[in-house]
Amino acid sequence: MELIVAIGIGVLTTCGVFLLLRPRTFQVIIGLCLLSYAVNLFIFGMGRLRLDAAPVLDGGSADISHYTDPVPQALVLTAIVIGFAMTALFLVVLLAARGLTGTDHVDGREH
Numbered sequence: 001m002e003l004i005v006a007i008g009i010g011v012l013t014t015c016g017v018f019l020l021l022r023p024r025t026f027q028v029i030i031g032l033c034l035l036s037y038a039v040n041l042f043i044f045g046m047g048r049l050r051l052d053a054a055p056v057l058d059g060g061s062a063d064i065s066h067y068t069d070p071v072p073q074a075l076v077l078t079a080i081v082i083g084f085a086m087t088a089l090f091l092v093v094l095l096a097a098r099g100l101t102g103t104d105h106v107d108g109r110e111h
Contacts, residue, residue, distance in 0.1 A: 005045050012038035025097065025104045029090045036083040040076045047072030 012034050019031030047069045098104050 002045075005041065009038050009041050009045070012041065023105050023107065025094045025106055028106060029087065029094060032090070033083070033087055036079065036086075040079050040083075043072050043079070044076045 016031045016034035016038060019027045019034065022028065022031070094104065
């Protein structure tokens with residue numbers, strides 16, 4: 001399972017970097033989204049998978065290794081919300097820049 005997640009993170013990162021290097025603005029935005037998904041999966045994967053573990057402390061056991069770590073889940077949830085807001089902002093900037101310049105190339109020139 002870990003190998004599949006690692007390969008998925010690698011593929012998302014590779015595709016994101018490839019799209020970031022493209023000349024069109026929309027492809028750059030999609031590349032940033034893919035990179036943010038890869039980082040979210042990486043952070044979520046760092047929280048290690050625990051089966052049949054309580055998500056919060058219930059007062060029964062003082063050993064913290066019996067519980068699931070909620071911090072990676074909270075970080076990923078926050079990153080998803082911030083990524084959505086960032087994507088919306090980039091799309092508005094894309095539309096404004098295309099309206100002003102008439103092109104969607106990053107450097108402003110058609111090739």
